[in-house]
Amino acid sequence: xxxxxxxxxxxxxxxxxxxxxxxxxxxxxxxxxxxxxxxxxxxxxxxxxxxxxxxxxxxxxxxxxxxxxxxxxxxxxxxxxxxxxxxxxxxxxxxxxxxxxxxxxxxxxxxxxxxx
Numbered sequence: 001x002x003x004x005x006x007x008x009x010x011x012x013x014x015x016x017x018x019x020x021x022x023x024x025x026x027x028x029x030x031x032x033x034x035x036x037x038x039x040x041x042x043x044x045x046x047x048x049x050x051x052x053x054x055x056x057x058x059x060x061x062x063x064x065x066x067x068x069x070x071x072x073x074x075x076x077x078x079x080x081x082x083x084x085x086x087x088x089x090x091x092x093x094x095x096x097x098x099x100x101x102x103x104x105x106x107x108x109x110x111x112x113x114x115x116x
Contacts, residue, residue, distance in 0.1 A: 024066035
């Protein structure tokens with residue numbers, strides 16, 4: 001199982017140490033901007049790697065379960081999930097629960113969202 005390191009950012013500065021987040025074995029990372037046809041994608045902003053992309057096949061139950069588990073873990077770690085609209089643009093709509101049919105979900109560190 002791979003992990004990624006997520007650090008909270010406030011006004012361009014790190015305000016806490018990096019938090020490891022597990023990537024389940026059923027999910028894959030990718031470099032391309034668009035998810036493959038029939039796949040969903042998490043876009044996770046990290047201080048080290050920038051925009052990390054994790055994909056799941058929306059027709060494979062094991063991958064959907066793994067994506068949901070990762071979604072819940074990311075929220076538990078303090079990240080905020082936003083729906084991504086057309087053209088890959090983030091929206092201001094926070095997702096209350098995992099939507100396995102979503103094409104893209106962007107996670108941002110909460111400190112970057114609430115500011116202050």
